[in-house]
Amino acid sequence: MAIVGTLKTFKGGHYFGRFEGTPTGRIVAAPLPTQVRVPLRQGFGSETASLVAVGDRVKAGQIIARSDEMTSTPVHAPISGKVTAIDEGAHPLSQAITTYVTIESDGRDEWTYLKLPKGNFERWGADELGRILYEAGVTALGKAGFPTAYRSSDVDPGKMKYLLINAVETEPYLRGDLALLYEEFEGFVTGIKILKSALGNVDVHVGIGYDQPRLLEELENRMDYHDWLYIHPLLPKYPQGEDEVLVKTLLNLDVPSGKHATAIGAVVCDVQQVLAAYEAVLEGKALIERVISLGGSAVRRPVNVRVRIGTPIGDLLREFGHETPSRNLLGGPMRGIAVNDMNTPILRDTRALVVLREPTKKLFGGARPGLRHDSYTRIIPPLLGGPRVATTGLNGTPRPCVHCGYCVEVCPQNLLPIWIAEAAHQGDLRRAEQLDLFACVECGLCSYVCPSKISVMDEIQKGKRAIREERLES
């Protein structure tokens, strides 16, 4: 019998208010892009080698790059058409030099599907399911990939003990997973069974926001006869969906700092990964489209939109409209990366495209009540002012740390963020390590809450990079 736990949460974190420009309503489909530029490194794993040449015709779903001997997952053509260029450029997230394949659409949208064995998937066996997930590109999602018999991750799937499903969305503007849960619930339920079968003997823990009682009840009813399933209602507090935080909340286990959740035998998947597994195994569809939340204060029509991987963000912004000056973020407002290039492609692990207004100069901006800003403190009354308005503004002048302790209170990993940031900033990397900077999950709340507007997380990230470089040299 499925076991429904009590309401769980974690120490620290922040419950964001509702923001203006959050996507609502049904998922809409974006128009087919006329041209896509697909980087051969997407999600977890190293870059894959191209199998196509300039001038080749490809179909949607066809594998255009794979490297079975390296830790990686194949990359697919998201549209049907002709390969017009293969060149190198900076990766939109890591900025590392990456190979891109450019495909021009022929407008016909012809698909190719994966070959599936006959009969019920429950009798196919873990290896066969692993092959399908690998060839469909599903294994590239998640912080450490999904382990299969293929080299889709660094760990042995047989050693995994837990499968965690993250079905709680807590970052502002991100609503895609929630919309999918309501629209494709059957796929979600079957997808969980598929991923469980692919991993073998694991316990499955699903974390869902307690504010979605319909989903909780439905899930309980549909999965009633499975004794390997645990359903946990969670407080939708940011960053609950982070792998390490989810492991701590659901299993009460610590992920060793600097390691992935797989180090303690836990695989963490999100809703879209579960649904992608369902589509791959039951329909033979490769992961070439996903739902992203297109939202933010500068977006005219905030929507959850189904897009092909590789669609340039410029296409989406033209279609749904945005105001300028604004900042385009690939990902949510807390963890997203600012991109200026309108040709930047949507990747298969892109959760959102958030466009925020730039701040405007206001007289006495430092002391204004600001009833429509979100705040960790209750200095801004949380119930007044309706939906929150967000800009990229610091909302204050940078000042030295006044030790208010907010970053310590919100840190989900029980760190002293400002001390780590100070140590890293001063180049005292040993002290930063002593303070366990690699336990940081980079949720960004420390920078968010700081009244002195210190970019705490940025300093911690720089410290991490410096230590990694040091280790590479020695």
Place this chain on the structure above:
Amino acid sequence: MNHRVSRPILRQSLSDLLYGGSDLSASSAPYLRDGVSIQRYMLMPLLAVLPATAGAIYLFGWRVLAVFLVAVTAGGVMQLAFSFIRRRPPTEGLLMLALLYTLLLPPNLPWSIIALGAAAAMLSRELFGGLGYNVFHPALVGKAFLLVLFPVFMSQFSQPFWGGSGGFVEWAPPADVTTTITPLVAALQNQPTPPLEQLFIGNAPGAMGATSGLLLLLAGGWLLLTRAIDWRISIVMLATIAIGQSLLEMFFPTVFRGGWLIHVLAGSTLFTAFFIATDPVTSPLTAWGKWIYAIAIGLLILILRALTPDPEGVTFSVLLMNFFVPLIDRWTLPKSYGGRA
């Protein structure tokens, strides 16, 4: 980590004051930042202390305001001097510092002494590097400076105005009342004390802004609710004083006297618990550190009051614990969930 300034400091200061950084935007993730600035954060205790300031004027006349203005001027001159030496725009905190300092003083201090103390307070902050870097609570340094240099002036208290429009139509209480002693001193010397309800509403001699328990409790409650101060310091410190005094009186009735209610209501205890000890810069960062800090201050206050001639004990208790803040933080490092530190 320190804020850098590219513009000339006068223009930068003016821009900080007028626009409060409302035109600045985040240059690294997260691109969404909290709506509260350092100005707003520091404005909260300032707003909370305003009712107590009005109360102080009602009790001790309009001279309170003049004392504040003198303190702002003296402190401001000191801060500007450092600002020009350092070539960095002046930071926030002057108003708060001057107001807290004013409210902690007895009425009827000579102007020169007030100015001297305020300058010393600001000096103590700026010498350590200004806002965020000072080790000792600046308002207390100013007061301690005066307590040591001018013990006679600092122990002259007056009976407050009461009834009708009170001090709102007066300048200052008569200065020749040299025999007035504070309720706490009376309690410690086994002399009759004012009734507790009079103490609670503030009709008793004492530091100008720290006599009215009612106004201070309202302000403190509001600050706790808005998360502008940490309950671990305020509540724990008050609880330590209440419980500690009761226990000590039980075991050493000859040394510890007065009853815990007097110790909480008189001698600037509430003022210290809500506005002084909670100063983030000079208190510990870790959760358990705050407990240790608050308990230690509470106990030190009781001991100093019983065993030394210091009539209030709060000033030196907090200053002494300020010394230990870095050490306490190191002792109470939280264990991270990554299994290190």
